[in-house]
Amino acid sequence: MQTIDVIDSHTGGEPTRVVMRGAPALRATSLADAVRELREEHDDFRRSVINEPRGSEILVGALVLPAFESGNAAAVVFFNNATYLGMCGHGMIGVAITLAAEGTLEIGTHSIETPAGSVSVTLHTANRVSIDNVESFRLQKNVKLEVPGIGAIHGDIAWGGNWFFLVTDHGQLLVSENVDALVTFTVRIRAALDKSTLRGTDGAVIDHIELCGPPSAPALADSRNFVLCPGKEYDRSPCGTGTSARLACLLEDGELEPGQVWRQESITGSVFEAKATVRNGRALPTISGDAYLTARATLLYDPRDPLKL
DSSP, X not given: OEEEEEEEEEETTEEEEEEEEOOOOOOOSSHHHHHHHHHHHOHHHHHHHHSTTTSOTTOEEEEEEOOSSTTOSEEEEEEOSSOEESOOHHHHHHHHHHHHHTTSSOSEEXXXXXXXXXXXXXXXXXXXXXXXXXXXXXXXXXXEEEXXXXXXXXEEEEESSSEEEEESXXXXXXXXXXXXXXXXXXXXXXXXXXXXXXOOGGGOOOOEEEEEEOOSOTTTOSEEEEEEOTTSOBOSSOOHHHHHHHHHHHHHHTSSOTTOOEEEEOTTSOEEEEEEEEETTEXXXXXXXXXXXXXXXXXXXXXXXXXXX
């Protein structure tokens, strides 16, 4: 009977499951190799941690590893119900408060490796965290996409640690009561993107769809979003990498000044505070949010179970 010890948290309503013990032993000598090894040799581990019957498709998992590069406190591999992620803003906030609760991360600033690059994580309190994310940028602006059942829409292709297609001319009402329709709408956009020639750098798949709109109240936030993640689940938080991608677009368009605070509201009403500076034409975002522990558990993996995955 294999056991996997995990600690769960949520950041703005979006859950993170951090694997503490029971992960496969890896031979990797770099974080990129670790992701490749997990994908090719241990993908049953990802599925058993995230998916039913032990988990839920909305979970994002995080495997914390010893740092591969000097100067970093740790390395993290993020994964969800469908794939492995380059970075995860809400997940990194969840990892930080989890490691703090375990006594392995102190109040202060630490560098943590991710597949998208190293990020600076500042633990302000037991629940408040800021992340200096990877360089973010817009690759293409106002790209036309024909979507069956919807028609022509336009969006920006941008990087914030994951690839996003950001749409503002969607005509959708961004409220929690409209989630089912928003999922259907964004799944169609994702399917159209997959069939198109639109890609990120080096042919990367654009696997996140972000709808942008006005906040529920101007006093609460500057904008509201709905983000469809790989695996067809939506982000309950304001999405740290999606907010980073949006900041890059706003800065380039002159709608946001360097250092100006931008409050991003999620479809559930939670808020991230964000700001960015600019270096060599690219945004350097800082995302701040709160996370809270929700559970400590031991997952059981019985090889005799026909539904173990």
